[in-house]
Amino acid sequence: MTLFIEQCLNGLQFGLLLFLLAAGLTLVFGIMDLVNLAHGSLYMLGAYFAATFAAWTGSFVLGAVLAILATLLVGMALEVIAMRRLYGRDHLDHVLGTFGLILFFDELVRLIWGPGGLSLPVPPWLDRSIEILPGIQYSAYRFAIIVVTLAVAAFLYVLVMRTRIGMLIRAGASNREMVGALGVNIKLLYTLVFGLGAALAGLAGMIQAPILTVQIGMGENILILAFVITVIGGIGSIRGAFVAALLVGFIDTLGRAFFPQILVELLGRQAGSTAAPALSSMMIYILMAVILVVKPQGLFAASSR
Amino acid sequence: MRKAILVASTALLLAAGPALAQQKSIKIGFVSTFSGPVASIGDDMRNAFELALDHLGRKMGGLPVEVVYEDDTLKPEVGKQKAEKLVESDKVDFVSGFIWSNVVYASYKPIVDAKTFLVIANAGETRLAGENCSPFIFSTAWTNDQNPIAVADYMNQKGVKSVYLIGPNYAAGKENLGGFKTAFKGKVLGEDYTTWPSQLDFSAELAKAKASKAEAVYMFYPGAAGVQFLNQYAQAGVKGSIPLYTTFSIDSLSLPRQKDAALGVISALQWGADLPNEANKKFVGDFKKKFGTEPSFYAAQSYDAAMLIGSAVAGVKGNLSDKAAVQKALEKADFKSVRGDFKFGSNHYPTQSFYMQEVVKTGDSYTQKTIATAEKNVPNPHAKQCSMK
Numbered sequence: 001m002t003l004f005i006e007q008c009l010n011g012l013q014f015g016l017l018l019f020l021l022a023a024g025l026t027l028v029f030g031i032m033d034l035v036n037l038a039h040g041s042l043y044m045l046g047a048y049f050a051a052t053f054a055a056w057t058g059s060f061v062l063g064a065v066l067a068i069l070a071t072l073l074v075g076m077a078l079e080v081i082a083m084r085r086l087y088g089r090d091h092l093d094h095v096l097g098t099f100g101l102i103l104f105f106d107e108l109v110r111l112i113w114g115p116g117g118l119s120l121p122v123p124p125w126l127d128r129s130i131e132i133l134p135g136i137q138y139s140a141y142r143f144a145i146i147v148v149t150l151a152v153a154a155f156l157y158v159l160v161m162r163t164r165i166g167m168l169i170r171a172g173a174s175n176r177e178m179v180g181a182l183g184v185n186i187k188l189l190y191t192l193v194f195g196l197g198a199a200l201a202g203l204a205g206m207i208q209a210p211i212l213t214v215q216i217g218m219g220e221n222i223l224i225l226a227f228v229i230t231v232i233g234g235i236g237s238i239r240g241a242f243v244a245a246l247l248v249g250f251i252d253t254l255g256r257a258f259f260p261q262i263l264v265e266l267l268g269r270q271a272g273s274t275a276a277p278a279l280s281s282m283m284i285y286i287l288m289a290v291i292l293v294v295k296p297q298g299l300f301a302a303s304s305r
Numbered sequence: 306m307r308k309a310i311l312v313a314s315t316a317l318l319l320a321a322g323p324a325l326a327q328q329k330s331i332k333i334g335f336v337s338t339f340s341g342p343v344a345s346i347g348d349d350m351r352n353a354f355e356l357a358l359d360h361l362g363r364k365m366g367g368l369p370v371e372v373v374y375e376d377d378t379l380k381p382e383v384g385k386q387k388a389e390k391l392v393e394s395d396k397v398d399f400v401s402g403f404i405w406s407n408v409v410y411a412s413y414k415p416i417v418d419a420k421t422f423l424v425i426a427n428a429g430e431t432r433l434a435g436e437n438c439s440p441f442i443f444s445t446a447w448t449n450d451q452n453p454i455a456v457a458d459y460m461n462q463k464g465v466k467s468v469y470l471i472g473p474n475y476a477a478g479k480e481n482l483g484g485f486k487t488a489f490k491g492k493v494l495g496e497d498y499t500t501w502p503s504q505l506d507f508s509a510e511l512a513k514a515k516a517s518k519a520e521a522v523y524m525f526y527p528g529a530a531g532v533q534f535l536n537q538y539a540q541a542g543v544k545g546s547i548p549l550y551t552t553f554s555i556d557s558l559s560l561p562r563q564k565d566a567a568l569g570v571i572s573a574l575q576w577g578a579d580l581p582n583e584a585n586k587k588f589v590g591d592f593k594k595k596f597g598t599e600p601s602f603y604a605a606q607s608y609d610a611a612m613l614i615g616s617a618v619a620g621v622k623g624n625l626s627d628k629a630a631v632q633k634a635l636e637k638a639d640f641k642s643v644r645g646d647f648k649f650g651s652n653h654y655p656t657q658s659f660y661m662q663e664v665v666k667t668g669d670s671y672t673q674k675t676i677a678t679a680e681k682n683v684p685n686p687h688a689k690q691c692s693m694k
Contacts (some may be wrong), residue, residue: 003516010508115344117529119562122540129542139540142508211540212505213532213562215342221503257509260497277474277500 002136007257008250009132013142015249016149020204021222022229022241023156024197030236031172031193034083035091037098039201039226040219041105042078046071046202047209047218048109051118060123067206068199075198079191087190106216117215120206145207152203153242160238169193173236225252228284232291234298243299248284255280330369331618331625334391336384336412337402339376343528345558346404346603347376350426352596353604354401356588357611359595365615366623373397377404379502381411388412392419398625399424401610404527404603406430406449406477417441420628422635426610427603431480434654435690440632443653445609445642447575448687449477450484452552453525455573455659455679457488460521460550466491468550469519471510471534473501473526481525481552494519505533511541523550532559535566555664556601560671567664567671575657576605576644577675584641599672605643616640646682651693654685 025039049070054063078101086097121127122141129137160166168189171179180186205219212218229248233240259280264272291299335354337347351374363370373395377384384403391397392415400416401424403409409428416423417439425433425442429449433442460468468491472478478498486493494517497510514522522543526534531554538544544566551572560567578589578599588608592600600608613635620634621627638649648656659680662673 003512006512006516007509010512014506014508110344115348116558117342117345117532117562119532119536119564121564122536127540129540137542139542141540211533211537213342213529213536215529216344217341221505253509256499256504257513273496273498274474274479277498277504281500281504 003257005133005136006138007254009138009142009146010257011250011253012246013146013149013249014253015246016146016153017204017208018222018225018229018249019153019242019245020149020200020207021226022233022245023153023238024200025226026230026233026236026238026241027169027173027193028197029230031169031176032083032087032190033176034086035094035098036083036197037095037223038078038101038105039197040223041102042071042075042198042201043205043219043222044105044109044214044216045074046205047120047214048113048118048205049202050206050209051120051214052113054120060120063120064203064206068202071202071205072195072199075202076191076195078198079194083194084187084190102220109216115216117213120209120214122210141210148207152200156238165189165192225284228288230298232288232298234295234300237298237300240298240300247287251283251287252280255283259283330371331365331399331614331623332395332397333370333372333614334375334388334395334397334400335372335402336375336377336387336391336400336408338379338404339374340378343379343404346528346601349558349598349601349604350402350404350607353588353592353600353607354611356592356595357608357615360587360591361611361615365618366621368618368623377408377412379405379408381405381407384408384412385415389415392416392421397421399614401614402426402607403428406480407475409433410476413437413439413442422614422631424610424614424635426607428477429480430476431687434652434685435687438652438687438691438693440653440693443613443635443649445613445655446606447657448484448654448685449480450487450686451683452573452575452659453481453485453523454488454686455661456523456550456552456571457485457490459571459573459661459677459679460523461488461490465521465548467494467519468492468521468523469494469514469517470496471507471514471522471524472496472498473530474498475501477527478525482523485523491520502528502530505530507534507537508541511537511543514547515541515543519547521548521550524554525552526554529559531555532562535563535570539566553602555673556603557599557673558601558603560664560673563664564671565666568666569664571661571663571676572673573659573661573679574602574673575655575659576602577660577662577673578605579672579675580643580645580660582641582643582645585643585645588643609640609642609644609647612640612642613638650684650688652685652688652691654688656682656684658682 028036049067050063053066054060086094126141128140130140132138229244233244260276263276337350339347375387399422403425404427406428410430423442425444427446429447431448434448470482472482549570555567616639617634621630638647650656660675661677661679663676665674
């Protein structure tokens, strides 16, 4: 039972981390109609910035704040310099253009920081395990991730549902042309939304840096999951991204935790332990396929465009 | 007069003929991973290979050496293409390198079919030492199961009764953990194979290992994944309570990022930077001087690969057309290995000793210290399955 609760916490933590990535992706995709493959590069930059700034300032929190600001700025600059040229073009052009950006950022990081990768140590005050329920020890850092990401999710909810800028964002996700026609400065809105998405990706990269490593290409694997979440949740919907991210986080973690045992019981030790990793990594995609059959627009479609 | 010159020069040409017709230079193809997250391993191997060439005066058997480096991008299909390119269009005399078992297993066929010698500098795919061995395949490393067997023996000696195994779900992961299981005398309480190379979060597996109440954990994660595993092992609060054993997951490339998380972790290798032989002192010293870092075991094996090729080319005096003679010269292994004694078994894999190494901290730097000899001069366990045809 304690194992099950611990695995649920792991799933929750992973899901929330994915939410940070997917939220930015779904905003950009939904509002600007831009397929941004380079989202993973911003995630990577967030981690590299955090590792660098934390080493400079000697403070984890200060390093984290600076890293998020830096990714925000890079994101806005990227939008102004590169992304603007892609609006209104075919999705294939987006894919090509942003794939080029992935290569650009990978090489840039190699030139600046070298190929070896960096490390961002967990701050000493979080580097231990705490007893969150009687008998359940859990990593303090992972617990902190859960708290911080939940706070960010709440902030996003308030921002999108309760403020004027959020209203524009929602309106933009439903009908872009109309928002522009009503005299809203759509250019500025786009820059802000892209910057916000970049900052969220940077936060995700920074927050996972002490658990995983900081290395070139770290955003590419996780980006695929983020796209899956965007599609499951409904493109442009923050709420959908939240629900889908938790779903994917739980299924992935619990699948890895308990599926192998079930398969070993069914198929025998040799076949079971070989098939399990492949099958448990497939489950997310099966979920996506099922949801797309039932609700082709995703769980929370932002519009019926 | 003119005729005389013509005759004389023809005579000269004829006399020099065999030498001229053979070789103008020695061409070596080197396949490794030079891009992506594990590029640092490929770079380390290339550095060591270049250092060996420097030590050889950039000549083998009196002929200049040319190396073509190719990036396999960690993908078997790319490795195969690169191998084909090296033998078909570059027409290299030797192919060396290869970090990954799955890459070398996809790539060896075109090399061997072209009757080109393959000197594997790392990848320990067991089938190439056993049923698929070839007169053209040599290795300066090991097979995937050898080092884990050494660790298991050491754990048996220490009286460890139960273990939990975690490793990646690809050829080397299965052979590594499989090798461990053949030698470990205690109970294996559970084993997990994770998606390779994409899965980097091991929280689910670590929680299971913790719940299994095993006395020790044995894991295998090469490259960057080893950094992630050790960090997460420490964060999950398991490090203090369950001792961790491993192979190939800690090296001089990953240690600067693993730091305290690696302290006290024990692994087994056939080589260590602190092994006290002359060749090793020269290698480690010059490597540090030239590249500013301590060489990894990948580097040590690559250095040996270059030295082995150099000794064979010198042994046949640069005449590489007689394949059987080159094979004989390679089998002699007439060079000073950085691991000390070096001899090939019947399957062209080294008969060698394995040492236990523990991560220690001296001042601000972390190193692997040799603490015991696990096995002395053991032959490769797959020689029996190799018919060498």
